[in-house]
Structures are given as C-alpha cells and as structure tokens.
Amino acid sequence: MAEFSDKFVTQETCWICGGGEFRFQHTARFDTDFSNDAEFRAYSGLTIDIHECKACSFMQPVGLPSYPNYFDCLYENAWSEEWIEQEFNANYMDGIFNTVLTRLERLLPKTARSLLDFGTHV
Numbered sequence: 001m002a003e004f005s006d007k008f009v010t011q012e013t014c015w016i017c018g019g020g021e022f023r024f025q026h027t028a029r030f031d032t033d034f035s036n037d038a039e040f041r042a043y044s045g046l047t048i049d050i051h052e053c054k055a056c057s058f059m060q061p062v063g064l065p066s067y068p069n070y071f072d073c074l075y076e077n078a079w080s081e082e083w084i085e086q087e088f089n090a091n092y093m094d095g096i097f098n099t100v101l102t103r104l105e106r107l108l109p110k111t112a113r114s115l116l117d118f119g120t121h122v
C-alpha cells in the first residue's frame with residue numbers, strides 16, 4: 001500500500017452524508033496514458049477501490065489522487081472529433097444511464113422527485 005499513500009489521499013468520510021462506514025463494491029483502474037504530463041500519466045495502471053456508504057449508498061473512491069494537477073490534466077485532454085462521435089453513438093452509455101435511472105426509480109419513485117442533478121457525467 002506504499003504506492004497508495006504516495007499517489008492518493010484517503011477519503012475517510014462520505015462526500016454526501018459524512019458517514020464513515022463503507023462496503024466494497026469494485027476496483028477501478030486508471031488509464032491516463034493519453035496525457036503528456038508525466039506525473040499524471042504515472043497513475044495509469046493503478047487501481048483504486050470504489051466503496052459504498054452504508055448510510056446513504058453513495059459510491060465513491062477510497063482515495064483521491066494526490067497530484068495537485070490531476071483533475072486539470074484529466075479535463076484538459078483534447079478528445080478527437082472521431083472519439084467524441086464514437087462515444088455519442090456507443091450503446092454502452094445508454095446502458096449506464098438506464099442502470100442508474102432504474103436504481104434511482106427503486107430508491108425514489110418519480111412522483112417523489114422534483115429535480116436531480118448528478119454532476120458526475122452520468
């Protein structure tokens with residue numbers, strides 16, 4: 001775990017409710033090979049566990065990248081027109097949205113909702 005402590009800042013509490021108890025959900029892999037920034041690219045191939053808050057069910061990583069420019073590098077990537085079109089036409093995003101919306105429907109029926117802003121790309 002030495003690599004984790006060097007590259008990540010542990011997130012002790014839930015970003016949504018402040019809870020501190022989680023259950024493991026899955027492991028995500030970083031793919032940052034597209035960047036010219038060497039420190040950012042060093043995250044490529046690393047993994048991080050995604051866990052779910054036991055109090056509110058929000059899922060988040062156990063840590064955030066410690067590299068201060070990590071998110072600047074991530075969002076400065078100039079995606080090609082072809083890549084954007086491919087992502088737009090790909091079916092897998094529909095699957096992700098449908099899964100999220102189905103789970104939301106179970107948690108909170110449409111009649112009980114007024115507005116929902118994920119702010120997380122999904």
Ligand SMILES: [Zn+2]
Pocket residue numbers: 014015016017018019053054055056057058
């Ligand atoms: Zn929570």
